[in-house]
Amino acid sequence: xxxxxxxxxxxxxxxxxxxxxxxxxxxxxxxxxxxxxxxxxxxxxxxxxxxxxxxxxxxxxxxxxxxxxxxxxxxxxxxxxxxxxxxxxxxxxxxxxxxxxxxxxxxxxxxxxxxxxxxxxxxxxxxxxxxxxxxxxxxxxxxxxxxxxxxxxxxxxxxxxxxxxxxxxxxxxx
Numbered sequence: 788x789x790x791x792x793x794x795x796x797x798x799x800x801x802x803x804x805x806x807x808x809x810x811x812x813x814x815x816x817x818x819x820x821x822x823x824x825x826x827x828x829x830x831x832x833x834x835x836x837x838x839x840x841x842x843x844x845x846x847x848x849x850x851x852x853x854x855x856x857x858x859x860x861x862x863x864x865x866x867x868x869x870x871x872x873x874x875x876x877x878x879x880x881x882x883x884x885x886x887x888x889x890x891x892x893x894x895x896x897x898x899x900x901x902x903x904x905x906x907x908x909x910x911x912x913x914x915x916x917x918x919x920x921x922x923x924x925x926x927x928x929x930x931x932x933x934x935x936x937x938x939x940x941x942x943x944x945x946x947x948x949x950x951x952x953x954x955x956x957x958x959x960x961x
Contacts, residue, residue, distance in 0.1 A: 795857070799890060898922035898926050
């Protein structure tokens with residue numbers, strides 16, 4: 788396995804942990820998206836997906852190219868998606884169901900959490916370590932190989948810790 792393939796494997800493992808973190812946190816759908824849909828007369832909304840972020844922020848780097856190629860194999864090329872009622876400029880944003888990418892998202896997409904979501908982590912779960920830009924750069928550095936093995940393990944552990952803290956608080960409230 789080449790270094791780039793190893794970096795992509797690590798990236799996808801970390802993306803999976805972030806997907807679990809976000810589904811455990813469960814903030815965006817009920818707190819933002821549903822409120823925006825209600826305010827928009829029950830019509831689809833873009834939510835946070837207001838640009839072709841995968842094109843704007845992905846680096847010119849072989850690892851990003853491999854991520855893009857695998858994404859297109861799994862989910863099609865951006866131009867393959869033609870929604871009849873688009874609400875977002877991102878081709879991967881299905882107006883009815885949101886992002887069609889369950890994996891292979893760009894670092895900027897998988898790491899994003901709005902300021903209100905970050906405040907919720909702080910107020911309800913005492914999680915002060917989630918930083919959108921820090922997450923974004925860490926994901927980028929995992930993909931490019933610029934994060935050391937030690938830093939990579941620490942980063943994964945921090946995601947696991949945040950997820951467990953949310954679970955613990957949620958269990959205590961029941």
